[in-house]
Amino acid sequence: MTIYPNFLDIVKHEIYIRFALCSWRFFRSPDGSGEIARNENLDPTPEKQSQGAPMRICDIRTTIVSIPFREPETWAFGRRLGISNVIIEIETETGEIGIGEAVGYPSVRVVKEALNAMRPVILGRDAFDHEVIIHELTQVYGWHHFRHTGGCALGGIDMALWDLVGKATGLPLHRLFGGTFRTKIRYYWYVPNNELKLMVEVAQQGVAQGFDTVYVKLGTGFERDLEVARKLREAIGNGVKLRVDANEAWSDGTARELMRRMSQYNIEFFEQPLCFYDHDGAADLRTALGLAIGANQSAWDEADILEIIKKRAADVVLTDQHQLGSLSRFSRAGWLLATAGIPIVKHSFGDLGISTAAAMHIMATCPNFTKANQTHLTVLTDDVVEGGLPKFTNGCLALPHEPGLGVRIDRQRLQKYNRCYEEKGEFTSYGPGGHDLVKELEDSESVKSTTTQ
Numbered sequence: 444m445t446i447y448p449n450f451l452d453i454v455k456h457e458i459y460i461r462f463a464l465c466s467w468r469f470f471r472s473p474d475g476s477g478e479i480a481r482n483e484n485l486d487p488t489p490e491k492q493s494q495g496a497p498m499r500i501c502d503i504r505t506t507i508v509s510i511p512f513r514e515p516e517t518w519a520f521g522r523r524l525g526i527s528n529v530i531i532e533i534e535t536e537t538g539e540i541g542i543g544e545a546v547g548y549p550s551v552r553v554v555k556e557a558l559n560a561m562r563p564v565i566l567g568r569d570a571f572d573h574e575v576i577i578h579e580l581t582q583v584y585g586w587h588h589f590r591h592t593g594g595c596a597l598g599g600i601d602m603a604l605w606d607l608v609g610k611a612t613g614l615p616l617h618r619l620f621g622g623t624f625r626t627k628i629r630y631y632w633y634v635p636n637n638e639l640k641l642m643v644e645v646a647q648q649g650v651a652q653g654f655d656t657v658y659v660k661l662g663t664g665f666e667r668d669l670e671v672a673r674k675l676r677e678a679i680g681n682g683v684k685l686r687v688d689a690n691e692a693w694s695d696g697t698a699r700e701l702m703r704r705m706s707q708y709n710i711e712f713f714e715q716p717l718c719f720y721d722h723d724g725a726a727d728l729r730t731a732l733g734l735a736i737g738a739n740q741s742a743w744d745e746a747d748i749l750e751i752i753k754k755r756a757a758d759v760v761l762t763d764q765h766q767l768g769s770l771s772r773f774s775r776a777g778w779l780l781a782t783a784g785i786p787i788v789k790h791s792f793g794d795l796g797i798s799t800a801a802a803m804h805i806m807a808t809c810p811n812f813t814k815a816n817q818t819h820l821t822v823l824t825d826d827v828v829e830g831g832l833p834k835f836t837n838g839c840l841a842l843p844h845e846p847g848l849g850v851r852i853d854r855q856r857l858q859k860y861n862r863c864y865e866e867k868g869e870f871t872s873y874g875p876g877g878h879d880l881v882k883e884l885e886d887s888e889s890v891k892s893t894t895t896q
């Protein structure tokens with residue numbers, strides 16, 4: 444059961460906010476002059492050198508890959524046929540390589556350009572200074588004002604730097620993040636939007652494989668949303684959780700009526716029912732209906748999460764290292780939410796194996812990752828890491844224990860899916876088909892009934 448902050452907790456959160464604002468102001472203008480503070484440790488002092496040999500970064504390589512889905516993903520904003528992300532390799536002067544993955548939002552080409560813009564700030568720096576580098580890129584070099592796209596790129600840079608640190612110390616990241624609360628990471632089973640008969644079959648496949656939570660995206664029409672929930676609940680029985688995600692598709696009025704009627708199908712929580720700016724609306728909705736709400740797009744960065752806690756606008760917060768821009772921020776969000784008594788769930792833009800592995804180290808080392816997490820690996824045809832797609836056991840993946848992220852790039856797969864990008868282009872999330880799904884399915888059904896008459 445979710446516990447909300449009492450008065451003392453609220454005071455505590457106010458202190459967090461004031462501390463965060465003071466820290467930000469200090470960084471921007473430590474002497475009150477209005478000048479931007481820059482890192483004074485660009486050239487290592489003797490004192491800094493005595494802390495250990497630096498890992499100087501000499502090269503950053505980026506490769507765009509496109510990997511197809513087994514079936515299209517349809518959501519409120521469109522349809523995509525696969526995932527297009529940027530694979531990052533950061534090399535040091537001594538030849539070590541850290542790997543990372545940046546997600547392609549809003550477009551993989553935009554994220555690659557963001558990575559190119561960050562490149563001069565990173566070259567020549569010590570990988571051990573990863574927190575300083577990420578903070579500088581955010582606060583000094585402008586990504587503070589473009590957090591949504593900046594985070595998608597920064598998240599990839601950050602995990603490659605962490606990979607270097609892990610390899611240099613010979614430790615998996617979960618050791619560096621303070622030890623594990625769990626070594627098996629739980630995920631849900633994703634049922635992509637499709638004809639209802641096929642969705643029922645797919646849902647049952649997941650239950651048969653041992654997944655204890657089924658997830659479906661809604662926002663494809665009032666009556667159809669209700670019918671999808673009814674059919675899936677019938678298909679999976681009462682022992683499996685059913686989670687629905689509207690991806691901001693509903694108005695306040697639609698959400699009130701639809702959630703009230705859908706609650707008979709025992710929904711685990713309603714993810715992002717309203718526009719992501721509307722924290723007050725979400726708070727009103729959960730108070731009025733007494734139903735659990737998840738905040739995903741509305742919990743994009745740390746300031747959003749503080750607002751959600753203060754306004755009691757969600758029962759669950761869903762975010763990740765790409766929304767926030769680093770693994771440390773993801774971890775800190777988890778611990779802050781733990782203080783507020785709110786569970787955190789890993790969100791996936793469409794993570795491949797590198798980003799999945801990176802996040803698992805955080806999901807293992809925060810206490811409140813107690814629910815099934817999001818993954819697209821169950822609907823992909825392949826991956827870029829050695830071994831390809833991982834094997835789920837009862838809906839779980841095993842935490843990697845090799846130094847760093849604990850996964851390696853498969854060169855042949857990297858080349859193959861880079862060629863796929865070159866030939867087929869980007870698998871955009873905003874492709875045609877999302878808003879027209881119901882009409883398309885109706886047309887498809889009418890064609891079938893015509894041809895079988």
Ligand SMILES: [Mg+2]
Binds near residue numbers: 790
């Ligand atoms: Mg979501």
